[in-house]
Amino acid sequence: MVRGLIVGAVALFVSTVAVAAPGDAPLPTALASGGARPVSLPESGAAAILPLDAAAGDYVAGAIDVSQGSVTLDLVAPDGHSIRRLGAEIAGSQDFHFVxxxxxxxxxxxxxxxxxxTLRLTRRLSPGEQVTPPAYLSARIAGLAAELSAGGTTDAFWAGIAEAGTPLIEPESEGKVVATFLQRGARRNVRLFGAPSGDHEALERLGASDVWFKSFVIPDTTRLSYQLAPDVPDLPGDARERRAAIVSTAEADPLNRHPFPADAPDAYNRDSLLELPKAPEQLGLTGEAAPAGSLETIRVQSALLGNERRVSIYRPHGFDPGDKANRLLVLFDREPYLGTVPTPSILDRLIAAGRLPPVVAVFVSSIDRETRGRELPDNPRFADFMALELMPLVRDRIGASVPPDRTILAGSSYGGLAAATVALRHPGVFGNVLSLSGSFWWHSKDEAEGEEHVADWIAGMPPVPVRFHLTAGLFETGHAGSPGILETTRHLRTVLRAKGYDVSFEDYAGGHDYVVWRGALVDGLMRLVQ
Structure with a gap:
């Protein structure tokens, strides 16, 4: 492997000693870094020996440029035996490096x-100089590092951070900023839950100080929620168990001024928000209170699935079952879409403002984590429950039958995956799919690793009358060579278009995050009610 050579400003002193063999060509005793010294070897076998002023562990770099003939270059011990061949049959230019x-x-x-x-000796670094200085994305962190090296403290830095709040935001380039997440005083480690990388990132400690930090270059339209996990236990067990340990200490950032949700019972159940000024507007979250619709919660038993779940039905204020403009929204993951995402109040405002037609919303509980993981990833029996058991019950409760082209099936993550697969199995009931960060990387146990179940299924089947609106976060990228939600959603969009479907797609500068989905849900609704 050929590596580039960085020319330094270090002088290397070379004294020339002729070897005992005839034809040796002595060189002058000193060669400065960046200089050049010609060598003339008049016959085959002629050699020149160059003792080097290099101590044990020094890194030495140089180059030899051959303008006539060819030479061999060796590193030899003081007694003359060869240590290392640096080049043979050199007829042009060649770099060399050794310790x-x-x-x-x-x-x-x-x-x-x-x-x-011509011989050039270009660099020598002692062991103490063979350290790459830290490169900081954040100018503030770089400045603090310099202050600490000069004997300063972190007091003024933390005072400024407390006044401004976290994360620390600095300009980077057009359309980009540097966001630095900070934690003070952890003993062993700090993890960032909800990082822009899409992973649980480790914060770095600034020297021996009380500053832990991690910087990212992100779009200036970013919106995300996050938690900090200080002093995460390093548990025995597999990687999954150690990763899960983050939850044991993850909490809202104490220096962040934007809690989410604000009414969470404690810091462990609260996230912290980063919303940059250019983040897209999220309609319906704020504004004057609108006349509230009604919310009814019922228990639905399924003979097909052998279980029971809660289902909540929202009717807009002044709901008229006979209004031909009515839309029906069926949304998976009932609990977060009634709490973390305040869907009923969002609908109240947008319907009252005329931004949406009357929308009846049905919130379907997933019961628990295990049931969710079994039912939502393309389960034909669950799809039949939705179409054959739940929807007739909903029609009876609201006193109206909304046609499939005005019925929207929606969800996020596995719910976004289920919205697509249930509609594909029952297009005569669900004519629109709103998928928020759908898990389109998923494949069944019978499918090969790397296959994308939904995209492959759609590619191989005749089109059905279903419209799609797909979303994904720019931070939902894959890892270790496997595609993530962003890549697989974009691929699904391409497949749908190739098959002639009506499909729209929107990406957001965010991650797998309800704070993104609360806006994306409205954007998708407004697209699909057109």
Whole structure:
């Protein structure tokens, strides 16, 4: 592997000693870094020995440029035996690099035929100099590092951070900023839950100070929620168990001024928000209170699934079952879409403002984590429950039958995956799909690793009358060579278009996050009611 050479400003002192063999060509005693020294070897076998002023562990770099003939370059011990061949049959230019052993090594240039060459010794670094200085994305962190190196403290830094709040935001380039997440005083480690990388990132400690930090370059339209997990236990067990331990200490950032949700019972159940000024507007979250619709919660038993779940039905204020403009929204994951995302109040405002037609919303509980993981990823029996058991019950409760082209099936993550697969199995009931960060990376146990179940299914089946609106976060990228939600959603969009479907797609500068989905839900509704 050929590596580029960085020319330094270090002088290397070279004294020339002729070897005992005839034809040796002595060189002058000193060669400065960046300089050049010609070597003339008049016959085959002629050699020059160059003792080097290099101590044990020194990194030495240089180059030899051969303008006539060819030479061999060796690193040799003081007694003349060869340590390392640095190049053979060199007829042009070649770099060399080595680390000095015990010291006293020499370079030997041997002519393979009459030759002329120029030797350049360009760099020597002692062991103490062989350290790459830290590169900080954040100018504030770089400045603090310099202050600490000069004997300063972190007091003024933390006072400024407390006044401004976290994360620390600094300009980077057009359309980009540097966001630095900060934690003060952890003993062992800090993890960032909800990082822009899409992973649980480890914060770095700034020297021996009380500053833990991690910086990212992100779009200036970013919106995300996050938690900090200080001093996460390093548990015995597999990687999954150790990763899960983050939850044991994850809490809202104490220096962040934007809690989410604000009424959470404690810091462990609260996230912190980062919403940059250019983040897209999220309609319906704020504004004057609108006449409230009604919310009814019922228990629905399923003979097909052998279980029971809660289902909540929202009717807009002044709901008229006979209004031909009515839309029906069926949304998975009932609990977060009635709490973390205040869907009923969002609908109240947008319907009252005329931004949406009357929308009846049905919130379907997933019961528990295990049931959710079994039912939502393309379960034909669950799809039948939705179409054949739940929807007739909903029609009876609201006193109206909304046609499939005005019925929207929606969900996020596994719910976004289920919205697509249930509608594909029952297009005569659900004519619109609103998928928020759908888990389109998913494949069944019978499918090969890397297959994308929904995209492959759609590619191989005749089109059905279903419209799609797909969303994904720019931070939902894959890892370790596997595609993530962003890549697989974009691929699904391409497949749908190729098959002639009506499909729209929107990406957001965010991650797998309800704070993104609360806006994306409205954007998708407004697209699909057109």
């Amino acid at each position: 000095a052993g015990e010291g006293g090594e020499r370079l030997r240039i041997t002519a393979e035929e009459p030759a002329r060459a």
